[in-house]
Amino acid sequence: MAKLQYLVIHCTATPEGREVTAADIKAWHTNPTSRGGRGWKQVGYTDLFHLDGTVERLVQNNEDANVDPWEITNGATGYNGISRHIVYAGGVGRDGKTPKDTRTPGQMKALEEYVKDFHNRFPSVKIIGHNQIAAKACPSFDVQKWLKSIGINK
Template sequence: MARLKYLVLHCTATPEGREVTAADIRRMHLSPVSAGGRGWKQVGYTDIIHLDGKVERLVDNNEDANVDPWEITNGARGYNSVSRHVVYAGGCDSSMNPRDTRTPAQLKAMEAYVKDFHRRFPEVRIIGHNEVAAKACPSFDVQKWLRSIGIYQ
């Protein structure tokens, strides 16, 4: 068990307007590499924010400030044992270029999610995946967005 240090925001890196289901995430992450998956033992995210703003739990956790072994997801190499990960469906334009594709419902849901998380765990740093890996994910500047919604870390 480790102390929770980060909430990492992600995108699914799928085209704008294409919904991604929990089953899609499980298939992408858990299927063997030979079947087009990543071959992981656990999915990469605790929660997914759907196009309509619905937040769906992918991996249960006990909502405390610790990351128990059974809560670890595979969202960001080197950070998983001290992080929770949330993903929104989208993050690419129709040509698969990185783009902030959050719908108004996703923006509202993500803001509520992050504000609630920050209220409960003010010592946990909220970051984008691109702040700890050479990736475009989540396709927006998380720190700038946090300031725009009144969260200063």
């Protein structure tokens, strides 16, 4: 068990307007590499933000300030044991490769509510985008600028 230090925001890197299911994420992350997956023991995210703004829990979490072994997700190498990882469906343009902030109004509202609630409960936890700890475009928007726009100055 480790102290929770980061909330990391991700995108699924799927084309704008394409819904993603929990089964999709499970297959991408846990299927063997021979079947197109990554062969991980656990998915990469605790919560998935669907296009309509519905939030689906992918990995159970006891909502305390620690990361228990059973809560660890595979969102970012070197950060998994001290972070919670969340993801929104989308993050690339319709071409399937150009990074783009594709958050729908429903996703934006749900993400704002989630992050504000999370910040109120865990004010010392740093809220970051995946691109702040890895050489990736994910989550395809500037998390720090967005945090300021919703009243969180981290």
